[in-house]
Amino acid sequence: EPEVTQTPSHQVTQMGQEVILRCVPISNHLYFYWYRQILGQKVEFLVSFYNNEISEKSEIFDDQFSVERPDGSNFTLKIRSTKLEDSAMYFCASSSYMLTRDGNQPQHFGDGTRLSIL
């Protein structure tokens, strides 16, 4: 079964450094998302991406964050200057669209990147 893949599985970075988290969504999917989950807390929406542009972003997704689809397969999340509070699990998700009564299909999540800021 196709799956969303994320690299690296664990990233350790010094505070103030830039990080890029990488994702390869399922190949025929059109909608891409980033979520984060701070340890012990709920999964939180960061940003959605469709047709090569951001569709929506949450208040968490400030100017330090950016997303890019540099080629036909990768989808990246960049944090420009990391802070201690950016330590979390970051999940990429993707979904397709089908013209059924249900419209947009369920989002499928990657295994996540655990980001640790020191």
Place this chain on the structure above:
Amino acid sequence: GQNIDQPTEMTATEGAIVQINCTYQTSGFNGLFWYQQHAGEAPTFLSYNVLDGLEEKGRFSSFLSRSKGYSYLLLKELQMKDSASYLCAVRRLSGAGSYQLTFGKGTKLSVIP
């Protein structure tokens, strides 16, 4: 704003049936999703409802009442491997035409022998 409530923890016996409830308040409702999440792992899609009623998928069923802002996930014939957090998530269609999921805090289910 949005508000999603589900019990924090539940315990059930192997082989039994358990029902996990979820209540929500949101605008632009476009579906309710249930995900399973084992500790340290990604959420895995289980079931979803867009219309009122019951959706059955093997040992898992999910029910939705949009007028009541209420859903439940029913797990039958519980197995030890079902011990996990179960996340209720509401999908909302935003004014920008995109979809996003808003998750509840999750219900940690412990299955005991």
